[in-house]
Amino acid sequence: MLDTLERNDSAGAAANAEHFDVLIAGAGISGIGSAYHLQQQCSGKSYVVLEMKDTFGGTWETHKYPGVRSDSDLYTFGYRFKPWVGAPIASADEILKYMGEVIEENHIGPNIRYGHRITGCSWSSADNRWTVEAVDKTGATKRFTCNFLWMCQGYYDHEKPYIPDWEGLNDYKGQFVHAQLWDPKTDYAGKRILVIGSGATAATVVPAFAEKAAHVTMLQRSPTYFFCSENKNELADRLREIGIDEPTIHRVVRAQIMYDQDMMTKRCQTEPEVVFEELKELVRAFTGKPDFEFEPHFTPKYRVWQQRLAFCPNGDVFRAAVEGKVTVVTDTIDRFTEKGVRTSSGEEIEADIIVAATGFRLSVMGDIPFSVDGKPVNWSDTVTYRGMMFTGVPNMAWVMGYFRASWTLRVDMMGDFVCNLLNHMDEVGAKRVDVQLRPEDAGMPLAPWIEEDNFNPGYLMRGLDKMPRRGDKPEWRHNQDYWAEKDQIPATDLTGAEFKYS
Ligand SMILES: Cc1cc2nc3c(=O)[nH]c(=O)nc-3n(C[C@H](O)[C@H](O)[C@H](O)COP(=O)(O)OP(=O)(O)OC[C@H]3O[C@@H](n4cnc5c(N)ncnc54)[C@H](O)[C@@H]3O)c2cc1C
Numbered sequence: 001m002l003d004t005l006e007r008n009d010s011a012g013a014a015a016n017a018e019h020f021d022v023l024i025a026g027a028g029i030s031g032i033g034s035a036y037h038l039q040q041q042c043s044g045k046s047y048v049v050l051e052m053k054d055t056f057g058g059t060w061e062t063h064k065y066p067g068v069r070s071d072s073d074l075y076t077f078g079y080r081f082k083p084w085v086g087a088p089i090a091s092a093d094e095i096l097k098y099m100g101e102v103i104e105e106n107h108i109g110p111n112i113r114y115g116h117r118i119t120g121c122s123w124s125s126a127d128n129r130w131t132v133e134a135v136d137k138t139g140a141t142k143r144f145t146c147n148f149l150w151m152c153q154g155y156y157d158h159e160k161p162y163i164p165d166w167e168g169l170n171d172y173k174g175q176f177v178h179a180q181l182w183d184p185k186t187d188y189a190g191k192r193i194l195v196i197g198s199g200a201t202a203a204t205v206v207p208a209f210a211e212k213a214a215h216v217t218m219l220q221r222s223p224t225y226f227f228c229s230e231n232k233n234e235l236a237d238r239l240r241e242i243g244i245d246e247p248t249i250h251r252v253v254r255a256q257i258m259y260d261q262d263m264m265t266k267r268c269q270t271e272p273e274v275v276f277e278e279l280k281e282l283v284r285a286f287t288g289k290p291d292f293e294f295e296p297h298f299t300p301k302y303r304v305w306q307q308r309l310a311f312c313p314n315g316d317v318f319r320a321a322v323e324g325k326v327t328v329v330t331d332t333i334d335r336f337t338e339k340g341v342r343t344s345s346g347e348e349i350e351a352d353i354i355v356a357a358t359g360f361r362l363s364v365m366g367d368i369p370f371s372v373d374g375k376p377v378n379w380s381d382t383v384t385y386r387g388m389m390f391t392g393v394p395n396m397a398w399v400m401g402y403f404r405a406s407w408t409l410r411v412d413m414m415g416d417f418v419c420n421l422l423n424h425m426d427e428v429g430a431k432r433v434d435v436q437l438r439p440e441d442a443g444m445p446l447a448p449w450i451e452e453d454n455f456n457p458g459y460l461m462r463g464l465d466k467m468p469r470r471g472d473k474p475e476w477r478h479n480q481d482y483w484a485e486k487d488q489i490p491a492t493d494l495t496g497a498e499f500k501y502s
Helices: 029-041 092-105 200-210 234-241 246-270 272-287 316-322 408-428 458-466 482-488
Strands: 004-006 017-025 047-050 117-124 129-135 141-151 175-178 192-196 215-220 226-229 310-313 326-330 333-336 340-343 348-350 353-356 370-372 396-398 433-435 499-501
Touching (some): 029 092, 029 141, 192 340, 226 316, 246 482, 272 316, 310 316, 408 482
Parallel strands (some): 017 047, 141 396, 192 353, 215 326, 226 310
C-alpha cells in the first residue's frame, strides 16, 4: 500500500491529514527496529516514522559528552537481525553507524519524516483511528491519521535533563553543564572538573575527562557497583578466527551473553556477597593493587541486582583513581559557591567546570497530550498490559525496553508481538483492539509501575506517579525479566480475554 493523502470528512477525523496504517513515534533504536519488523512482518502496511530531531539515533545522537558509549554489549543491544561485528562495548558513533546501515539496507529512510515534533494524539472511536498532530521545523502544524500508533519516543526528556534544586547554583562563576547537554566543542584540557553523580554516565565521563583535564573529582551521594572487564568477547573472536560467518557468530554470542547474564542475575540474588567479592577482585586485578581500598567510596548501599551494573572497560575509573587523576568524594551537596561546591561535611571542592551526571527527567509518552474520544488520557489511571499496551487506550503500543538486560531485546520481541497483533486483527477483520482486565482480574490490587524492591533507578522513582499502574499477574506488569518474557510474550494467545476486538 502506498502512502495516500486522504480527506476524511467524518466527524472528529482530521481533514487534510496524511493517512498511514501505522505511525511510529521516534527514530531512535526502538523506532528504527520497529519500522524494520513492520516492513518484514506486515509487508502490505503503509507507515511513517515521525522524528522531532533532524536525524535518527535518539539517545546516541543526544549525548555528546567525552567517551559516550554503550554499557551493554552490542551483541544483545544490536538487533537480532543485523550482526554486530565490532568490540562488544561501542561508542555512540559506532552505534549510529550501525543504525544508519539498518536504515539504508532496508530502505527505511523514505518513511522517516525528520523535524516533526508530535504535539498531540487523539483517538476517535467513531473513525477507529488516531489523529496525530506534529509541528514541523517551519512551525507549521501537520496532521496525520493512522490505524495503529507505535510509540517509540523513549522514556526521558531529551531537552530537559534532571538537575536537582541545588542551593546557590547561580552563585557559581565557573561553567556548569548537565552531561546530557554537553557541547563537544568545549575545551576542558588542563581544567579542574567536578562530576556530580556516580552512575553509568559518570563512569564514562570521569576517565574520559581524566585524560586531558588537570584533575577530575567525582562527587557521589552514594557508591555504585562497577563491572571491570576488557572490551572483547573471546567466543566471538575465536569463532571469527576459525572462519564462522557473522550471522552465526551474532546468534551464538547473543545466546552466550544472555545465558551468562541470566546466571549473573540469579547469582546476584542468591549470593550477592560472593558476586561483590568477584567484582572487587576484578578491580584489584585491573589496578594491580591487591590492597585497593573499597571503603567508603566503592561499597554501595543498594543490592547488586537493583540497578544496572556500570561497565568499566579495563577498570579505567579505578586506574585513574589509583594514578591520582581522579578523586572520589562520597558526600551530599550543601550548596554551590562561587568557586565550586561545598559538601555537607564542609569541604569545598573547587572546579572550573561542573558536570551534572544526575540522570534523566522521566517523560511518559514524550509528555505528548493524548485523548480518547475527547477525554484526556491520564496514564496513571491506566493499567499496563505487560508494559506494552494500556487499558482505555486502543490501537497503541509503547516500546519500553529492558534496563537490566539490553533495551533492544524488547524492541525485537515487541516487533514480533505488534506485528502478530496487526496480522491477527486483519485476519478477524478487527479495526480496534483494547486490552481489558478479565473477569478473573476483578479486584486485582493495582500498584505503581515497578516494584521499588526489584529495580529502582532514580529517574523512575522520581516519576513513578506519572506512570501507568500494574497488577499482580504477569499480564499486567512490566517485570523487566527478559528471561521470563522471551518465552511468555511469543506464546501470547491473541484470542485471550485480555484482548477485546471490534
Ligand atoms: C548515555 C546512555 C547510554 C545508554 N546505554 C545503554 C546500554 O548500553 N544498553 C541499554 O540497554 N540501554 C542503554 N541506555 C538506555 C537507552 O536510552 C535505551 O537503551 C535506548 O537507546 C532507547 O531507545 P529508544 O529509541 O526507545 O529511545 P530514545 O533513544 O530516547 O529515542 C527516542 C526518539 O524519539 C524522538 N522523540 C521523542 N519525543 C518525540 C516527539 N514528541 N515527536 C517526535 N519524536 C520524538 C526523540 O527525538 C528520539 O530520537 C543508555 C542511555 C543513555 C542516555
